[in-house]
Structure formats: structure tokens, C-alpha cells
Amino acid sequence: TTTMDPIHTQDENNSNQKTVSSDNHISTIVIIIAMQTEALPLVDTFKLTEDRNSPFPKGTPWVRYYGSYRGLNVNILWPGKDAALGVDSIGTVSASLVTYAAIQALQPDLIINAGTSGGFKAKGACIGDVYIASEVAFHDRRIPIPVFDLYGVGVRQGFSTPNLLKELNLKVGKLSTGDSLDMTPLDEASIVANDATVKDMEGAAVAYVADLLKVPAIFVKAVTDIVDGDKPTSEEFLQNLTAVTVALDETVARVVDYIVGKSVSEL
Numbered sequence: 114t115t116t117m118d119p120i121h122t123q124d125e126n127n128s129n130q131k132t133v134s135s136d137n138h139i140s141t142i143v144i145i146i147a148m149q150t151e152a153l154p155l156v157d158t159f160k161l162t163e164d165r166n167s168p169f170p171k172g173t174p175w176v177r178y179y180g181s182y183r184g185l186n187v188n189i190l191w192p193g194k195d196a197a198l199g200v201d202s203i204g205t206v207s208a209s210l211v212t213y214a215a216i217q218a219l220q221p222d223l224i225i226n227a228g229t230s231g232g233f234k235a236k237g238a239c240i241g242d243v244y245i246a247s248e249v250a251f252h253d254r255r256i257p258i259p260v261f262d263l264y265g266v267g268v269r270q271g272f273s274t275p276n277l278l279k280e281l282n283l284k285v286g287k288l289s290t291g292d293s294l295d296m297t298p299l300d301e302a303s304i305v306a307n308d309a310t311v312k313d314m315e316g317a318a319v320a321y322v323a324d325l326l327k328v329p330a331i332f333v334k335a336v337t338d339i340v341d342g343d344k345p346t347s348e349e350f351l352q353n354l355t356a357v358t359v360a361l362d363e364t365v366a367r368v369v370d371y372i373v374g375k376s377v378s379e380l
């Protein structure tokens with residue numbers, strides 16, 4: 114017969130493939146992380162392997178690490194290094210592409226976007242705090258025409274996880290995303306309008322794609338620098354990146370431990 118059984122077409126042990134379970138427990142997660150410094154300690158924690166035969170188009174720098182952690186298929190997706198410049202492919206363009214490609218290839222039950230962020234002390238943020246975003250939006254897509262203005266802001270909700278928040282005692286705040294590490298006065302006005310506590314360079318892009326393809330997404334953001342403080346952002350960011358990554362990765366590991374054996378509606 115030429116009829117394809119969708120479940121048994123490929124190597125059963127290939128963790129590329131979504132496994133079918135008898136209940137609605139989460140079986141596959143994708144963790145999108147923009148910087149190598151943030152990703153590698155988690156690759157180690159979950160004992161993941163780099164996929165040398167990745168499902169992504171040849172020539173893309175996107176890297177998939179995968180493995181089974183306590184029965185959960187865990188994938189860490191890192192957009193990799195820019196081919197010309199050799200630095201991490203941070204920002205919304207790479208994040209949206211890698212999120213789209215990962216959902217298409219891996220059909221995750223849940224996406225986690227984890228990374229560092231700037232925090233606003235006026236909203237209670239301190240260096241090393243780790244936030245779960247209740248809501249994400251853009252702050253650098255200004256289109257002052259009715260309705261296009263709202264399209265530009267592109268607000269989306271983080272997947273609601275009341276039990277996880279309570280159990281792990283995590284901070285909650287709104288996240289604002291833009292493609293610049295610094296903040297112009299116009300960005301600042303939008304960030305205030307977005308009521309954001311934390312500011313990053315990928316979250317709203319990941320949220321856009323996750324919403325398009327109807328995959329629940331949660332956002333875990335650790336604060337490396339205080340945006341409304343007196344230190345230059347890039348200096349403070351680089352100074353704190355390694356130490357804050359420890360806090361970020363510890364929280365992501367606690368979140369994943371909480372997810373094991375649960376369905377998305379139990380989070």
C-alpha cells in the first residue's frame with residue numbers, strides 16, 4: 114500500500130518525531146535561546162546532543178540540541194552565529210525564523226523563550242531577577258495610522274501558567290521587545306505605554322509566530338541591566354551576563370522540571 118501511517122513513517126527512535134502518548138501530557142518542548150552563553154549551560158543540564166543532521170535548510174546557522182529529559186523531548190534552539198560576523202544572531206528576525214522552522218519540524222506542545230533582558234527599577238526589577246512575561250509587545254514598530262498603530266505594537270499574552278507561577282514563586286511582569294539594545298526616547302515612551310517591567314530583543318517575535326501557529330508560549334527573562342539606572346546598558350549587560358545566566362538557567366530548569374508529566378492546561 115502507498116498509504117502513509119503518519120505515526121510510523123520514520124525511525125521510531127528519532128526524537129525529531131513527535132511521539133504520541135495516550136494522554137494529553139506535554140511530550141515535546143522547544144526552548145528558543147538567542148545567545149550561546151545562555152544556551153550551553155542548559156544543554157549541559159538536560160544532557161542534550163547537538164543535531165548534526167538538523168531539519169533546517171542547509172546554510173542556516175540555526176542549531177538544534179535535543180534529548181530526552183525525564184521522559185520529555187527537550188529541544189534547545191539557538192539561532193547560531195551570523196555567517197559573516199561570527200556573533201550570535203540576536204534580535205527579532207532570526208528569532209521569528211527559528212521559531213517558525215522549529216515548530217514546523219518538531220511540532221512542540223509548548224515553546225519557552227528564555228533569555229536575558231533589561232529591567233526597570235521603577236517597576237521593581239533588580240539585577241538577577243527572573244521574570245515570567247504575562248504579556249509581550251513591540252516598542253520599536255511605530256506606525257501612527259489608526260489600527261496599524263496597534264498592529265505595530267503587536268501585543269500578545271504569554272500562556273497562562275497560574276500553578277507554575279505559584280509553585281515556583283516566580284516574578285511576573287510585562288515584556289517589551291525591540292531590535293536595539295539601547296533605548297531612544299521614542300522607544301522609552303512605547304515601553305512605558307506597554308507597561309513593561311523587562312525589555313528584550315526577541316520575545317514579541319517568538320510570540321507572534323507561536324500565536325500564528327497556535328502553540329502555547331512562555332517567556333522566561335532574567336535581568337542583566339537596569340535600563341532606568343545610571344550605568345551604560347552595554348557595559349552593565351556584559352558585566353552581568355555570565356552570573357545572570359546562572360540564575361536564568363536555574364529557573365528554566367525548575368520550569369522544565371515542573372512541566373514533566375503535566376498537560377498544558379495544568380500549568
Ligand code: ADE
Nearest residue numbers: 229230231294312313314
Ligand atoms: N538584553 C539584556 N539587556 C537588554 C536590554 N537592556 N535591552 C534589550 N535586550 C536586552
